[in-house]
Amino acid sequence: xxxxxxxxxxxxxxxxxxxxxxxxxxxxxxxxxxxxxxxxxxxxxxxxxxxxxxxxxxxxxxxxxxxxxxxxxxxxxxxxxxxxxxxxxxxxxxxxxxxxxxxxxxxxxxxxxxxxxxxxxxxxxxxxxxxxxxxxxxx
Numbered sequence: 001x002x003x004x005x006x007x008x009x010x011x012x013x014x015x016x017x018x019x020x021x022x023x024x025x026x027x028x029x030x031x032x033x034x035x036x037x038x039x040x041x042x043x044x045x046x047x048x049x050x051x052x053x054x055x056x057x058x059x060x061x062x063x064x065x066x067x068x069x070x071x072x073x074x075x076x077x078x079x080x081x082x083x084x085x086x087x088x089x090x091x092x093x094x095x096x097x098x099x100x101x102x103x104x105x106x107x108x109x110x111x112x113x114x115x116x117x118x119x120x121x122x123x124x125x126x127x128x129x130x131x132x133x134x135x136x137x138x139x
Contacts, residue, residue: 071116073136075129079103084125086136090118098136101129112138 006013018026023038082100086092093115101108116138123135 069139070119071114071138072134073098073110073112073138075101075131075133075135076110077101077103077108078130079108079128081123081125081127081129081135082107084121084123086118086121088118088121092116092118092138099123110135114138 002017004015004017006015014030016028018028018033020026025036025038027034027036079101080103082102084099085097086099092098092112094112096112097109098112099110101110118136119139120137121135122137123129123133129135
């Protein structure tokens with residue numbers, strides 16, 4: 001199987017691993033055969049395991065400032081605008097559909113968090129937006 005050369009205290013050793021079954025390894029050191037029994041089985045991992053640490057910041061939901069007269073609708077994630085369901089001057093109610101944002105091949109409905117009138121639309125259909133990009137302003 002495999003061959004290794006070692007030097008210990010100025011003495012040379014050639015080690016050939018002949019076989020490995022379970023926790024028993026048959027090897028040859030300078031022509032002499034030995035059976036070595038391992039305390040534990042050697043675990044073979046075919047796929048590396050990715051370990052990620054937990055996020056240091058908890059997820060904070062997007063909140064509307066109730067004291068503000070202007071509400072800004074921003075992109076929660078990067079994506080492409082698929083459709084705009086409002087136009088400037090439209091009066092909308094809470095949970096009305098404002099636009100559809102495609103992100104990671106999924107359509108995300110962006111709805112109004114409070115009632116108001118659309119005062120500005122900063123995006124158009126087909127436009128790519130980054131996370132936290134201003135899309136619509138309400139008053």
